[in-house]
Amino acid sequence: MAAAYEELETRFRRHSVLRDAMAVLRWDSAVMMPTGGAGARGDQLAELALVRHGILADAGLAELLDAAEGDAGELDGWQRANLAEMRRCWRHASAVPADLIRTLGEARFTCEVVWRTARADDDFAAVRPHLERVVRLTRESAEAKSGALDCTPYDALLDVHDPGSRAAGIEPIFDELSSFLTDFIGEVVESRSGEPPPSPPRGRFPVDAQRRLGERLMRRLGFDFDHGRLDTSHHPFNGGVREDQRLTTRYDERDFTSGLMAVLHETGHALYEKGLPAKWRHQPVGASRGMSMHESQSLIFEMQACRGDAFIRWLAPLVREAFGGEGDEWRADNLARVCRRVRPGPVRVDADEVTYPAHVILRFHLERALIAGDLKVADLPDAWREGMRRGLGVEPRDDRDGCMQDIHWFDGGFGYFPAYALGAIAAAQLFAAARESEADIVPGLERGDFEPLLSWLRTNVHECGSRYAPREILIRATGRSFDVDGFKDHLRARYLG
């Protein structure tokens, strides 16, 4: 094997191991850290980010990449794909000077801290100058990258989370979805207007019982508690590292469904990480293939599999057992209806499967305009209200549940939101293909057996790592290009069927 390539593997391994360290520290920040530890933790993460940046931006690395590409004939397919991913990482890292990384990191950290209070106080003016600074520095960073990646600044931000993703490709998909949903939401609401609303089980559902049920389901899905934990945080997430996955959820003692669905969602993420090619652990080609693909893996579990009739029929007795539930509202058909309510509302994280994409599409348009400079931060609250009215027919009471509801932008996370909707679309396409190719998937869900589904996902998605472009993985797995048809079919079948 070429010596230059081998040295690159060594360096990228260090880069990955340090990301793992950061992942554990981030989990701790959200789950364990007392408030007074935030400043010190910010310093630690900023320092680690700089060390990682230094590994990639090092002049020697560029030479090694050139040399390895010159000898690429000696490499096999995986190695060549790995080398291409290395080059991609390098482009992202080397385009941005270390000073800007440091300044942006500090600005994000400060803005996020201010946002926590400003949001609680519904005081957009308090966080506005901080968000302006984050937008300005993010744009600066994105502009620096856009040259290296030959794309627009906003595209450069998309590319961080979803390799190869471009706004021009997302726009027609979102436009199509948007116009479909406008009618569809109306149809669903209309078609259900004669029915009595589902009646969610009432009572107090103790956190302990919810957690035990969640852990039981995680095991059933294939989660290994020797290699991970389930904890509580303000927003559910899947953190930690592949060998030590830290899942979180949150519990509402009056409603067990949201915490439970979050557990199923995060377990989907965890199973993807676990299924990535072990041989390529710590190499770019062994990493998950971007956030849309990641989101598709969580949504296949949460939305496609676990909100379907087959699984809920199996789940209902477990839920009754966990909470000592009795009566009609605990029947599988009612639980299914509870899990499939459709209600346009102002808050993304409370949204149902049908209205959710509209939340994302609004954010896509707004963040694209913010980065392009076509929308001022000062005008964001109004633009948000206007967008919500148009897209969902609802208006938030305040900025708290309006443009301040999500942490993402205040923490500098631009270009991430589209992955949520693209992942939902990909999940529908993948699940349809999986069911078609593997007859035992739905019967499996009916007996609480996820192995047929998981096995198909491992072979067709997880084990690919980052060997192919995201869209190519989809074509290989489903035999067709990425499109909205599968998602539309899924919504029609589930909500108008």
Place this chain on the structure above:
Amino acid sequence: MAAAYEELETRFRRHSVLRDAMAVLRWDSAVMMPTGGAGARGDQLAELALVRHGILADAGLAELLDAAEGDAGELDGWQRANLAEMRRCWRHASAVPADLIRTLGEARFTCEVVWRTARADDDFAAVRPHLERVVRLTRESAEAKSGALDCTPYDALLDVHDPGSRAAGIEPIFDELSSFLTDFIGEVVESRSGEPPPSPPRGRFPVDAQRRLGERLMRRLGFDFDHGRLDTSHHPFNGGVREDQRLTTRYDERDFTSGLMAVLHETGHALYEKGLPAKWRHQPVGASRGMSMHESQSLIFEMQACRGDAFIRWLAPLVREAFGGEGDEWRADNLARVCRRVRPGPVRVDADEVTYPAHVILRFHLERALIAGDLKVADLPDAWREGMRRGLGVEPRDDRDGCMQDIHWFDGGFGYFPAYALGAIAAAQLFAAARESEADIVPGLERGDFEPLLSWLRTNVHECGSRYAPREILIRATGRSFDVDGFKDHLRARYLG
């Protein structure tokens, strides 16, 4: 200020921030991590250790040190002390090649993992080759440092934990203490032979109630829960970082005293960290002044203050309230006698204040011989049994509670043990001086008020950081050199008084 010195501050700040990151990861390993995460965590810690080593071993750093020392006339006293500490850190780091650091790190990690099982199985033979490797590589590292520090290899290991500490200085102190204790333990046992033994409160003491009491006392001592947590681990320790201190204890539901005393002990460590000079945070001169000094701060709380009559009189009603205790065994005088039992036994962490130093002295002699090559690892179990017989008159049933009882050596921690006993001696000397200089300290303890004691410690120890040598801090604080007299006086007064 000299530019070279300023650049050194920047680099040492990075070095310190990365140590903080490691401290959080280590806390997580002991408190949160599932077993399957150990390998990945080992990789993360090893990588961070290498990055930190790289900062110090960098050729440019040596040049900066030379330049700053040339311009030292421009620096003030704190800066000069900081520069001297930087040089000391550099000597330790630059003496050892990165390869050896990596190899030793891996050997320690593997040996520690094997030890966990070998200890449970009482199978010294299983861990022996791993310990041999750790001893060999530790010796190699110590030999490399001994040249740079102009001392013996074992002294170089001592110096890591206690700057300036040398075996030739420890030996006479330990010899004196050893011969004192041999008689003293006998006298105490003899003098108490007529009395009925103390009767520890019996019952089940729920973990929750123990934890609430522990947290209440921590607050009382001055611990701030916005800047720290209390959790559970196999061995109690004080981890995390200054702004986010992670204390642990362990709970025995049949005996609340050991968990409680561990809480008081670790809080003493935490208060030291908190009291270090904020202005010098992340600089070597702002760090705690070695492990003996650290241990003295924990023992001043646990042993000197909290096992004394004044505090226990205040504590007794709180303990009764916490556990609903009633009857004679809950009276302050009985609780004091329970906390001051003297019973030679085989296990260090279960040892009382009087017999504890004998455990340390044995380890000092054995580890010194191991590093010098005068004792073979294969002969360690026998040497241990022999040493225990001579020093404490007891013999462990097996190697599990013999030479395999402590994690230290198996994790490569040589040169650390002496600090436990030296810290106890320093604690007695400091506490005596504090009481003499500040009349309200003991009355304070009687009303559960630690401020008079803490205030004295802040001024005389904490705020010194690493401005002076450890022994010099002691002289400044107490007006006399480090000696065993204060410790002997303390033991006589408490156990024969």
